[in-house]
Amino acid sequence: MALAHAILATLMDRPYCGYDLRKRFEGSVGFFWQASFQQIYRELKKLEEQGLVHSEAIAQESRPGKNVFAVTAEGEAFLQTWIETPCEMAPLRDDLQVKMFAGFVVPRETILMELQHHQAMHQERIAVYHQIEQNAFANPEQLPEKDLFRYLTLRGGIQYEMGWLTWCEAAIAFLTQHSASAIDP
Amino acid sequence: MALAHAILATLMDRPYCGYDLRKRFEGSVGFFWQASFQQIYRELKKLEEQGLVHSEAIAQESRPGKNVFAVTAEGEAFLQTWIETPCEMAPLRDDLQVKMFAGFVVPRETILMELQHHQAMHQERIAVYHQIEQNAFANPEQLPEKDLFRYLTLRGGIQYEMGWLTWCEAAIAFLTQHSASAIDP
DNA sequence: GTTGACTAATCAATTAGTTGAATATAAGAT
DNA sequence: ATCTTATATTCAACTAATTGATTAGTCAAC
Numbered sequence: 001m002a003l004a005h006a007i008l009a010t011l012m013d014r015p016y017c018g019y020d021l022r023k024r025f026e027g028s029v030g031f032f033w034q035a036s037f038q039q040i041y042r043e044l045k046k047l048e049e050q051g052l053v054h055s056e057a058i059a060q061e062s063r064p065g066k067n068v069f070a071v072t073a074e075g076e077a078f079l080q081t082w083i084e085t086p087c088e089m090a091p092l093r094d095d096l097q098v099k100m101f102a103g104f105v106v107p108r109e110t111i112l113m114e115l116q117h118h119q120a121m122h123q124e125r126i127a128v129y130h131q132i133e134q135n136a137f138a139n140p141e142q143l144p145e146k147d148l149f150r151y152l153t154l155r156g157g158i159q160y161e162m163g164w165l166t167w168c169e170a171a172i173a174f175l176t177q178h179s180a181s182a183i184d185p
Numbered sequence: 186m187a188l189a190h191a192i193l194a195t196l197m198d199r200p201y202c203g204y205d206l207r208k209r210f211e212g213s214v215g216f217f218w219q220a221s222f223q224q225i226y227r228e229l230k231k232l233e234e235q236g237l238v239h240s241e242a243i244a245q246e247s248r249p250g251k252n253v254f255a256v257t258a259e260g261e262a263f264l265q266t267w268i269e270t271p272c273e274m275a276p277l278r279d280d281l282q283v284k285m286f287a288g289f290v291v292p293r294e295t296i297l298m299e300l301q302h303h304q305a306m307h308q309e310r311i312a313v314y315h316q317i318e319q320n321a322f323a324n325p326e327q328l329p330e331k332d333l334f335r336y337l338t339l340r341g342g343i344q345y346e347m348g349w350l351t352w353c354e355a356a357i358a359f360l361t362q363h364s365a366s367a368i369d370p
Numbered sequence: 371g372t373t374g375a376c377t378a379a380t381c382a383a384t385t386a387g388t389t390g391a392a393t394a395t396a397a398g399a400t
Numbered sequence: 401a402t403c404t405t406a407t408a409t410t411c412a413a414c415t416a417a418t419t420g421a422t423t424a425g426t427c428a429a430c
Contacts, residue, residue, distance in 0.1 A: 010286075029286070032279045033278050038411090105264060221418070
Protein backbone atom coordinates (compact mmCIF):
# COMPACT_ATOMS: atom_id res chain seq x y z
CA MET A 1 0.00 0.00 0.00
CA ALA A 2 2.65 2.40 -1.08
CA LEU A 3 0.44 4.90 -2.88
CA ALA A 4 -0.78 5.91 0.55
CA HIS A 5 2.78 6.77 1.54
CA ALA A 6 3.41 8.68 -1.65
CA ILE A 7 0.29 10.76 -1.01
CA LEU A 8 1.22 11.41 2.60
CA ALA A 9 4.74 12.37 1.52
CA THR A 10 3.32 14.87 -0.96
CA LEU A 11 0.84 16.28 1.54
CA MET A 12 3.72 16.86 3.98
CA ASP A 13 4.79 19.59 1.59
CA ARG A 14 1.47 21.40 1.97
CA PRO A 15 -2.25 20.51 1.94
CA TYR A 16 -3.75 19.76 -1.46
CA CYS A 17 -7.14 19.01 -2.92
CA GLY A 18 -7.43 15.81 -4.96
CA TYR A 19 -7.25 17.67 -8.23
CA ASP A 20 -4.01 19.46 -7.38
CA LEU A 21 -2.52 16.33 -5.85
CA ARG A 22 -3.12 14.54 -9.09
CA LYS A 23 -1.27 17.27 -10.95
CA ARG A 24 1.75 16.68 -8.73
CA PHE A 25 1.51 12.98 -9.62
CA GLU A 26 1.87 13.84 -13.29
CA GLY A 27 4.82 16.15 -12.80
CA SER A 28 7.48 16.04 -10.11
CA VAL A 29 6.19 13.25 -7.85
CA GLY A 30 5.06 11.37 -10.94
CA PHE A 31 8.67 10.91 -11.99
CA PHE A 32 9.08 8.31 -9.24
CA TRP A 33 5.45 7.40 -8.41
CA GLN A 34 2.51 7.77 -10.76
CA ALA A 35 -1.17 7.55 -9.96
CA SER A 36 -4.38 8.42 -11.78
CA PHE A 37 -6.94 10.77 -10.24
CA GLN A 38 -9.31 7.84 -9.67
CA GLN A 39 -6.65 6.13 -7.61
CA ILE A 40 -5.84 9.29 -5.71
CA TYR A 41 -9.46 10.06 -4.78
CA ARG A 42 -10.02 6.46 -3.70
CA GLU A 43 -6.88 6.46 -1.60
CA LEU A 44 -7.65 9.85 0.00
CA LYS A 45 -11.03 8.49 1.10
CA LYS A 46 -9.34 5.48 2.66
CA LEU A 47 -6.69 7.61 4.33
CA GLU A 48 -9.38 9.83 5.83
CA GLU A 49 -11.29 6.81 7.15
CA GLN A 50 -8.08 5.70 8.82
CA GLY A 51 -7.58 9.15 10.31
CA LEU A 52 -4.26 9.68 8.56
CA VAL A 53 -5.47 12.77 6.72
CA HIS A 54 -8.37 15.15 7.34
CA SER A 55 -10.19 17.26 4.82
CA GLU A 56 -11.71 20.69 4.87
CA ALA A 57 -14.38 21.72 2.38
CA ILE A 58 -13.52 25.04 0.83
CA ALA A 59 -16.11 26.95 -1.18
CA GLN A 60 -14.86 29.10 -4.02
CA GLU A 61 -16.65 31.79 -5.98
CA SER A 62 -16.45 31.15 -9.70
CA ARG A 63 -15.07 27.64 -9.14
CA PRO A 64 -16.44 24.34 -7.86
CA GLY A 65 -15.78 23.90 -4.17
CA LYS A 66 -12.93 21.63 -3.20
CA ASN A 67 -11.84 19.40 -0.35
CA VAL A 68 -8.39 20.23 0.88
CA PHE A 69 -6.56 17.37 2.55
CA ALA A 70 -3.86 17.70 5.19
CA VAL A 71 -1.84 15.10 7.09
CA THR A 72 -2.89 14.51 10.69
CA ALA A 73 -0.48 13.84 13.57
CA GLU A 74 -1.26 10.13 13.20
CA GLY A 75 -0.61 10.40 9.49
CA GLU A 76 2.82 11.89 10.07
CA ALA A 77 3.67 9.21 12.64
CA PHE A 78 2.52 6.56 10.18
CA LEU A 79 4.75 8.03 7.48
CA GLN A 80 7.71 8.22 9.84
CA THR A 81 7.29 4.59 10.87
CA TRP A 82 7.23 3.55 7.23
CA ILE A 83 10.34 5.55 6.39
CA GLU A 84 12.14 4.02 9.36
CA THR A 85 11.30 0.50 8.23
CA PRO A 86 13.98 -0.71 5.80
CA CYS A 87 12.58 -1.54 2.38
CA GLU A 88 13.71 -3.69 -0.51
CA MET A 89 15.01 -2.42 -3.81
CA ALA A 90 12.18 -1.36 -6.10
CA PRO A 91 11.41 -4.28 -8.42
CA LEU A 92 11.95 -3.63 -12.10
CA ARG A 93 9.30 -4.38 -14.71
CA ASP A 94 10.77 -3.21 -17.96
CA ASP A 95 9.24 -3.87 -21.38
CA LEU A 96 12.42 -2.92 -23.19
CA GLN A 97 14.44 -5.49 -21.26
CA VAL A 98 11.89 -8.16 -22.18
CA LYS A 99 12.17 -7.09 -25.81
CA MET A 100 15.94 -7.25 -25.64
CA PHE A 101 15.79 -10.70 -24.05
CA ALA A 102 13.80 -12.00 -27.02
CA GLY A 103 15.51 -9.68 -29.52
CA PHE A 104 16.57 -12.57 -31.73
CA VAL A 105 13.01 -13.15 -32.97
CA VAL A 106 12.95 -9.85 -34.93
CA PRO A 107 15.37 -8.29 -37.41
CA ARG A 108 18.36 -6.57 -35.85
CA GLU A 109 17.15 -3.27 -37.29
CA THR A 110 13.93 -3.39 -35.22
CA ILE A 111 15.82 -3.58 -31.94
CA LEU A 112 18.21 -0.86 -33.02
CA MET A 113 15.35 1.50 -33.83
CA GLU A 114 13.70 0.86 -30.49
CA LEU A 115 16.99 1.46 -28.69
CA GLN A 116 17.41 4.77 -30.50
CA HIS A 117 13.86 5.70 -29.58
CA HIS A 118 14.56 5.02 -25.91
CA GLN A 119 17.91 6.77 -26.07
CA ALA A 120 16.11 9.90 -27.26
CA MET A 121 13.42 9.61 -24.56
CA HIS A 122 16.02 9.29 -21.81
CA GLN A 123 17.95 12.24 -23.17
CA GLU A 124 14.81 14.34 -23.16
CA ARG A 125 13.98 13.34 -19.63
CA ILE A 126 17.48 14.19 -18.48
CA ALA A 127 17.18 17.58 -20.15
CA VAL A 128 13.95 18.21 -18.20
CA TYR A 129 15.67 17.22 -14.98
CA HIS A 130 18.66 19.45 -15.68
CA GLN A 131 16.27 22.32 -16.34
CA ILE A 132 14.61 21.78 -12.96
CA GLU A 133 18.04 21.52 -11.36
CA GLN A 134 19.11 24.86 -12.76
CA ASN A 135 15.84 26.59 -11.92
CA ALA A 136 15.30 25.33 -8.41
CA PHE A 137 18.60 24.00 -7.10
CA ALA A 138 21.29 26.23 -8.56
CA ASN A 139 23.09 26.32 -5.21
CA PRO A 140 22.72 22.85 -3.69
CA GLU A 141 25.25 23.72 -0.98
CA GLN A 142 22.96 26.31 0.56
CA LEU A 143 19.55 24.71 0.39
CA PRO A 144 17.10 24.77 3.29
CA GLU A 145 16.41 21.41 4.95
CA LYS A 146 13.32 20.49 2.93
CA ASP A 147 14.72 21.38 -0.49
CA LEU A 148 17.83 19.36 0.21
CA PHE A 149 15.77 16.17 0.07
CA ARG A 150 13.95 17.34 -3.03
CA TYR A 151 17.33 17.96 -4.60
CA LEU A 152 18.58 14.48 -3.77
CA THR A 153 15.38 12.96 -5.15
CA LEU A 154 15.98 14.83 -8.39
CA ARG A 155 19.59 13.64 -8.47
CA GLY A 156 18.19 10.11 -8.12
CA GLY A 157 16.07 10.61 -11.18
CA ILE A 158 19.04 11.93 -13.11
CA GLN A 159 21.28 9.00 -12.15
CA TYR A 160 18.53 6.52 -12.99
CA GLU A 161 18.05 8.00 -16.45
CA MET A 162 21.79 8.19 -16.97
CA GLY A 163 22.04 4.47 -16.29
CA TRP A 164 19.53 3.65 -19.01
CA LEU A 165 21.00 6.16 -21.44
CA THR A 166 24.49 4.74 -21.01
CA TRP A 167 23.11 1.29 -21.67
CA CYS A 168 21.20 2.36 -24.80
CA GLU A 169 24.34 3.90 -26.22
CA ALA A 170 26.47 0.86 -25.44
CA ALA A 171 23.86 -1.56 -26.80
CA ILE A 172 23.50 0.42 -30.04
CA ALA A 173 27.26 0.46 -30.50
CA PHE A 174 27.51 -3.25 -29.76
CA LEU A 175 24.70 -4.27 -32.11
CA THR A 176 25.93 -2.00 -34.88
CA GLN A 177 29.40 -3.47 -34.77
CA HIS A 178 28.19 -7.03 -34.56
CA SER A 179 25.49 -6.79 -37.19
CA ALA A 180 28.04 -6.01 -39.93
CA SER A 181 30.02 -9.16 -39.23
CA ALA A 182 26.83 -11.23 -38.91
CA ILE A 183 25.49 -10.15 -42.32
CA ASP A 184 28.86 -10.56 -43.95
CA PRO A 185 30.35 -13.85 -42.73
CA MET B 186 -0.81 -7.36 -20.48
CA ALA B 187 2.94 -7.47 -20.43
CA LEU B 188 3.36 -10.59 -18.31
CA ALA B 189 2.10 -12.51 -21.34
CA HIS B 190 4.98 -11.12 -23.38
CA ALA B 191 7.53 -11.89 -20.72
CA ILE B 192 6.29 -15.49 -20.60
CA LEU B 193 6.36 -15.84 -24.38
CA ALA B 194 9.86 -14.35 -24.46
CA THR B 195 11.03 -16.90 -21.92
CA LEU B 196 9.35 -19.79 -23.70
CA MET B 197 11.14 -18.76 -26.91
CA ASP B 198 14.27 -20.01 -25.21
CA ARG B 199 12.81 -23.46 -24.77
CA PRO B 200 9.52 -25.05 -23.56
CA TYR B 201 8.90 -24.97 -19.83
CA CYS B 202 6.35 -26.26 -17.37
CA GLY B 203 4.77 -23.69 -15.04
CA TYR B 204 6.97 -24.67 -12.17
CA ASP B 205 10.21 -24.24 -14.08
CA LEU B 206 9.00 -21.04 -15.69
CA ARG B 207 8.39 -19.61 -12.26
CA LYS B 208 11.96 -20.47 -11.30
CA ARG B 209 13.20 -18.42 -14.24
CA PHE B 210 11.02 -15.55 -13.00
CA GLU B 211 12.86 -15.63 -9.68
CA GLY B 212 16.30 -15.75 -11.24
CA SER B 213 17.44 -14.34 -14.54
CA VAL B 214 14.14 -13.16 -16.05
CA GLY B 215 13.04 -12.04 -12.61
CA PHE B 216 15.73 -9.39 -12.60
CA PHE B 217 13.68 -7.37 -15.09
CA TRP B 218 10.20 -8.92 -14.76
CA GLN B 219 8.91 -10.75 -11.70
CA ALA B 220 5.82 -12.89 -11.37
CA SER B 221 4.49 -15.30 -8.79
CA PHE B 222 3.58 -18.85 -9.69
CA GLN B 223 -0.12 -18.03 -9.29
CA GLN B 224 0.24 -15.30 -11.89
CA ILE B 225 2.21 -17.54 -14.22
CA TYR B 226 -0.25 -20.44 -14.11
CA ARG B 227 -3.18 -18.09 -14.67
CA GLU B 228 -1.44 -16.40 -17.60
CA LEU B 229 -0.42 -19.71 -19.18
CA LYS B 230 -4.05 -20.81 -19.11
CA LYS B 231 -5.09 -17.59 -20.86
CA LEU B 232 -2.29 -17.83 -23.41
CA GLU B 233 -3.35 -21.37 -24.24
CA GLU B 234 -6.98 -20.29 -24.67
CA GLN B 235 -5.74 -17.66 -27.11
CA GLY B 236 -3.68 -20.24 -28.97
CA LEU B 237 -0.40 -18.45 -28.32
CA VAL B 238 1.08 -21.42 -26.49
CA HIS B 239 0.22 -25.10 -26.44
CA SER B 240 0.85 -27.60 -23.69
CA GLU B 241 1.78 -31.22 -23.58
CA ALA B 242 1.12 -33.33 -20.50
CA ILE B 243 4.20 -35.27 -19.55
CA ALA B 244 3.97 -38.09 -17.00
CA GLN B 245 7.03 -38.71 -14.86
CA GLU B 246 7.89 -41.69 -12.71
CA SER B 247 8.72 -40.67 -9.18
CA ARG B 248 7.49 -37.11 -9.81
CA PRO B 249 4.12 -35.43 -10.30
CA GLY B 250 3.26 -35.16 -13.98
CA LYS B 251 3.71 -31.77 -15.61
CA ASN B 252 2.35 -29.69 -18.45
CA VAL B 253 5.08 -28.41 -20.71
CA PHE B 254 4.24 -25.22 -22.59
CA ALA B 255 5.70 -24.15 -25.92
CA VAL B 256 5.09 -21.09 -28.09
CA THR B 257 2.94 -21.65 -31.19
CA ALA B 258 3.52 -19.98 -34.55
CA GLU B 259 0.76 -17.48 -33.65
CA GLY B 260 2.48 -16.89 -30.32
CA GLU B 261 5.74 -16.04 -32.01
CA ALA B 262 4.00 -13.70 -34.46
CA PHE B 263 2.24 -12.04 -31.54
CA LEU B 264 5.56 -11.54 -29.75
CA GLN B 265 7.19 -10.16 -32.87
CA THR B 266 4.37 -7.65 -33.38
CA TRP B 267 4.72 -6.49 -29.80
CA ILE B 268 8.48 -6.07 -30.09
CA GLU B 269 8.03 -4.08 -33.28
CA THR B 270 5.57 -1.71 -31.62
CA PRO B 271 7.49 1.13 -29.97
CA CYS B 272 6.93 1.31 -26.21
CA GLU B 273 7.26 3.99 -23.58
CA MET B 274 9.92 4.13 -20.91
CA ALA B 275 9.13 1.80 -18.02
CA PRO B 276 7.44 3.86 -15.31
CA LEU B 277 9.27 4.05 -12.00
CA ARG B 278 7.60 3.29 -8.69
CA ASP B 279 10.31 3.56 -6.12
CA ASP B 280 9.76 3.47 -2.37
CA LEU B 281 13.22 4.84 -1.63
CA GLN B 282 12.60 7.90 -3.78
CA VAL B 283 9.34 8.53 -1.90
CA LYS B 284 11.24 8.21 1.38
CA MET B 285 13.87 10.63 0.15
CA PHE B 286 11.21 13.08 -0.96
CA ALA B 287 9.81 13.17 2.58
CA GLY B 288 13.19 12.65 4.23
CA PHE B 289 12.86 15.77 6.34
CA VAL B 290 10.23 14.15 8.60
CA VAL B 291 12.74 11.73 10.15
CA PRO B 292 16.21 12.20 11.66
CA ARG B 293 19.00 12.54 9.13
CA GLU B 294 20.52 9.35 10.52
CA THR B 295 17.49 7.28 9.46
CA ILE B 296 17.82 8.26 5.83
CA LEU B 297 21.57 7.68 5.89
CA MET B 298 21.10 4.16 7.22
CA GLU B 299 18.54 3.34 4.56
CA LEU B 300 20.83 4.70 1.87
CA GLN B 301 23.67 2.53 3.14
CA HIS B 302 21.34 -0.45 3.17
CA HIS B 303 20.41 0.15 -0.45
CA GLN B 304 23.99 0.84 -1.42
CA ALA B 305 24.90 -2.61 -0.08
CA MET B 306 21.98 -4.28 -1.87
CA HIS B 307 22.92 -2.71 -5.20
CA GLN B 308 26.56 -3.72 -4.73
CA GLU B 309 25.49 -7.29 -4.06
CA ARG B 310 23.26 -7.35 -7.10
CA ILE B 311 26.05 -5.99 -9.27
CA ALA B 312 28.36 -8.70 -7.92
CA VAL B 313 25.81 -11.34 -8.92
CA TYR B 314 25.57 -9.83 -12.40
CA HIS B 315 29.34 -9.70 -12.80
CA GLN B 316 29.51 -13.33 -11.76
CA ILE B 317 27.01 -14.27 -14.45
CA GLU B 318 28.90 -12.15 -16.93
CA GLN B 319 32.14 -13.98 -16.24
CA ASN B 320 30.55 -17.42 -16.29
CA ALA B 321 28.38 -17.10 -19.35
CA PHE B 322 29.64 -14.18 -21.39
CA ALA B 323 33.41 -14.16 -20.99
CA ASN B 324 33.85 -13.46 -24.70
CA PRO B 325 31.04 -11.11 -25.71
CA GLU B 326 32.66 -10.53 -29.11
CA GLN B 327 32.10 -14.12 -30.17
CA LEU B 328 28.64 -14.92 -28.87
CA PRO B 329 26.06 -16.77 -30.94
CA GLU B 330 23.02 -14.69 -31.99
CA LYS B 331 20.75 -15.65 -29.09
CA ASP B 332 23.30 -15.14 -26.34
CA LEU B 333 24.17 -11.74 -27.70
CA PHE B 334 20.74 -10.46 -26.64
CA ARG B 335 21.00 -12.19 -23.29
CA TYR B 336 24.33 -10.46 -22.82
CA LEU B 337 22.88 -7.03 -23.63
CA THR B 338 19.98 -7.65 -21.25
CA LEU B 339 22.49 -8.43 -18.52
CA ARG B 340 24.45 -5.28 -19.36
CA GLY B 341 21.17 -3.39 -18.95
CA GLY B 342 20.78 -4.77 -15.46
CA ILE B 343 24.33 -3.79 -14.61
CA GLN B 344 23.92 -0.22 -15.87
CA TYR B 345 20.62 0.13 -14.05
CA GLU B 346 22.13 -0.98 -10.77
CA MET B 347 25.18 1.20 -11.33
CA GLY B 348 22.90 4.21 -11.69
CA TRP B 349 21.31 3.59 -8.31
CA LEU B 350 24.62 2.75 -6.65
CA THR B 351 26.22 5.95 -7.89
CA TRP B 352 23.28 7.88 -6.54
CA CYS B 353 23.39 6.18 -3.12
CA GLU B 354 27.07 7.03 -2.80
CA ALA B 355 26.57 10.63 -3.85
CA ALA B 356 23.55 11.09 -1.56
CA ILE B 357 25.40 9.62 1.43
CA ALA B 358 28.36 11.93 0.80
CA PHE B 359 26.07 14.92 0.40
CA LEU B 360 24.03 14.24 3.53
CA THR B 361 27.13 13.47 5.60
CA GLN B 362 28.79 16.74 4.64
CA HIS B 363 25.68 18.80 5.13
CA SER B 364 24.61 17.23 8.41
CA ALA B 365 27.86 18.27 10.11
CA SER B 366 27.29 21.91 9.25
CA ALA B 367 23.64 21.66 10.23
CA ILE B 368 24.40 20.26 13.69
CA ASP B 369 27.28 22.66 14.22
CA PRO B 370 26.16 26.05 12.91
C1' DG C 371 8.72 -42.59 11.29
C1' DT C 372 8.26 -37.96 11.11
C1' DT C 373 9.95 -33.57 9.67
C1' DG C 374 11.43 -30.69 6.17
C1' DA C 375 12.52 -29.66 1.30
C1' DC C 376 11.52 -30.15 -3.56
C1' DT C 377 8.40 -30.86 -7.53
C1' DA C 378 3.84 -29.56 -9.58
C1' DA C 379 -0.39 -27.23 -9.66
C1' DT C 380 -4.97 -24.97 -8.17
C1' DC C 381 -8.34 -22.04 -5.54
C1' DA C 382 -10.03 -18.09 -2.98
C1' DA C 383 -9.81 -13.44 -1.28
C1' DT C 384 -8.10 -9.04 -1.39
C1' DT C 385 -5.68 -4.98 -2.98
C1' DA C 386 -3.98 -2.13 -6.59
C1' DG C 387 -4.15 -0.16 -11.10
C1' DT C 388 -6.48 0.94 -15.62
C1' DT C 389 -10.18 2.50 -18.60
C1' DG C 390 -14.14 4.96 -19.58
C1' DA C 391 -17.84 7.61 -18.55
C1' DA C 392 -20.62 11.07 -16.01
C1' DT C 393 -21.55 15.48 -13.49
C1' DA C 394 -21.12 20.41 -12.51
C1' DT C 395 -19.36 25.22 -12.96
C1' DA C 396 -17.04 28.89 -15.32
C1' DA C 397 -13.76 31.19 -18.30
C1' DG C 398 -12.29 32.07 -22.87
C1' DA C 399 -12.40 31.31 -27.86
C1' DT C 400 -14.74 30.90 -32.52
C1' DA D 401 -24.55 30.65 -29.36
C1' DT D 402 -21.66 26.88 -28.98
C1' DC D 403 -17.30 24.62 -28.35
C1' DT D 404 -13.22 23.84 -25.88
C1' DT D 405 -10.38 24.05 -21.81
C1' DA D 406 -9.80 24.07 -16.94
C1' DT D 407 -11.38 23.10 -12.25
C1' DA D 408 -13.20 19.53 -9.11
C1' DT D 409 -15.10 15.00 -8.07
C1' DT D 410 -17.47 10.42 -8.38
C1' DC D 411 -19.03 5.81 -10.14
C1' DA D 412 -18.66 1.43 -12.48
C1' DA D 413 -16.28 -2.27 -14.66
C1' DC D 414 -12.38 -4.62 -15.49
C1' DT D 415 -7.54 -6.39 -15.41
C1' DA D 416 -3.49 -7.31 -12.92
C1' DA D 417 -0.96 -8.40 -8.79
C1' DT D 418 -0.45 -10.00 -4.07
C1' DT D 419 -1.27 -13.04 -0.16
C1' DG D 420 -2.36 -17.24 1.80
C1' DA D 421 -4.01 -21.69 1.98
C1' DT D 422 -4.55 -26.52 -0.07
C1' DT D 423 -3.37 -30.87 -2.37
C1' DA D 424 -0.22 -34.57 -3.44
C1' DG D 425 3.69 -37.12 -4.42
C1' DT D 426 8.98 -38.08 -3.70
C1' DC D 427 13.35 -37.80 -1.46
C1' DA D 428 16.68 -37.16 2.09
C1' DA D 429 17.82 -36.29 6.75
C1' DC D 430 17.42 -36.71 11.79
